[in-house]
Amino acid sequence: MSRAHTRTAPTIQLATILAWIAFALVMLVTLFPVYWVLRTALSDYKEIYVQTFVLWPVGFTLDNFKRVLGMFSAEQSVAMGGTATGINFWLYLRNSIIVSTFLVAGQTFFSAMSAYAFARLRFPGRDQLFFLYLTAMMIPGVVTLIPNFILIRDLKWLDTFQGIMAPGFLMTPFTVFFLRQFFLGINHELEEAATLDGASIPMIFWRVALPLSIPALSTLAILQFIATWNDYLWPFLVGKNEAVRVLTVALAIFQSQTPQGAPDWGGLMAGTALSLVPTLVIFLVFGRRAVNAIQFTGFR
């Protein structure tokens, strides 16, 4: 990556070496905490508190994972420094998957429908309405949080999946904006050809526009899936109940129940590591696309 202005004079060479060291340091600091999660999770629960300065897992074991996954009885669990209630990992994982999948599916589809109308169709009030959506992008979540909580409560939707999913299921201003930009950018020709062939507007949307937008739709879906997966305050407020409790909420509650003097770090880090698996899998599978998509998220 040599640029025209990169010089080869000795002083610049030294600066380059220093910059490389700084860059390597940034990478190390970025990765180390994540490694430490694994190291702790794979260590023996007693050794964690004794061997605090050893870089690799001490007394290598999978017991912490097994405990979090409910493979030990409550007594065994307590004997291993955990809590009797433990963490019902599979249930919370299922809940997180249900919430993130359905929410993102609805959000992406309905946002795509309206984004298509905003980008391609002519109707009175279009620009004014889109401007309103844009304005809503500026309103921080804290303003709508309390009224939305009260609405969900009045609907008797507290501790239900629909309560957790409702606010984002039909749209977010960001998703509509993102997809409208995309539709504006794709070629009209196929759609025009379909119009001349007598295809109706829903037909063109379904058969022409949507298939063309699969890259954009999946990019957006990945981003929104991760954002929903990571969300904490809203699902905590409306979905504390075990039956609908998602992983972030479960981890926070698990942490608050662990004994103050000797927190169950082995169990906590095993739970943490497991909760990261879906995000990491998505990220590895969609790698380049996900990384490139992140540049758009600043708008959210």
Next chain:
Amino acid sequence: MTTHRQPRLAARREALYAWAFVAPSLIGFLVFFAVPSVRGLLMSFTNWDLLRPAKFVGLANYVRLFSDADFLHALKVTAYYVLMNIPIQTTLALGIAVMMDKFSKSTIIRGILVLPWLLPNIVVALIWLWLLDPTMGFLNQIIMALGFQRQPFLGSTDQAMPTIAAINIWRHAGYTAILLYAGLQTIPKEIYEAASIDGANERQMFFGITIPLLRPVLVFVLVTTIIGSFQIFDTIAITTKGGPVDATRVVYWYIYEYAFVRFKMGYATTISVALFVILITITFIQMRYFNANSSDLD
């Protein structure tokens, strides 16, 4: 957009379809964005504990806000956090972005840099709670190995807020760097070449070309990160819960306490409206002051 003239009927049909397409998102927008915003504003003029009917109190909540020492303290703590978080994070991100631009355009490196931002706030807070544990945390082991005193970090009123700022710098610096890196790619390489021929050194080029031409992206990144930074909540909910004493009781935590611990919905919405006004004002000043919409390239 067909080029031939459309008969009236077709135009009406198009509009009908359009409204049908927009309808689901419009319902979502009205029910969960527009109406709640207005309702939040109206609630701020009432006292309401969710049990008895809301009571209209006019501007009483706003009057109270200005003399509420705890609110002013929360504002101060939040501003302190933002002032530690944003400058360091942005400078660091700028450095990383420039280094990426020079050394490596690899997707893997970008993937690593953005990793902390992909983790839930809750998880990031848990990881650091463990790394920063006063007795067994790894960081304190390093500090002691280097011959220094054990540090309390989140357990002390002086260190708690800087520590939370550091945690969130760790989470966001790489992500911010990616955004700035994308901005760097838009600067024409010829400008650097011309400057180089004119004898400019790296530093002159950085301050004379990179910064001015990156300004629109930089302002955009600053606006969004500052807005995000003012709404710090999750990290505090896991690590300090507003403590020790009230050292980390930021505005968002204060709102949360009023709404969901004390169930004073009226006053809680008043504080959130105040936070909204502050955020809009800051955004407006930034856009105005930095002339965000025009790059020096124009």
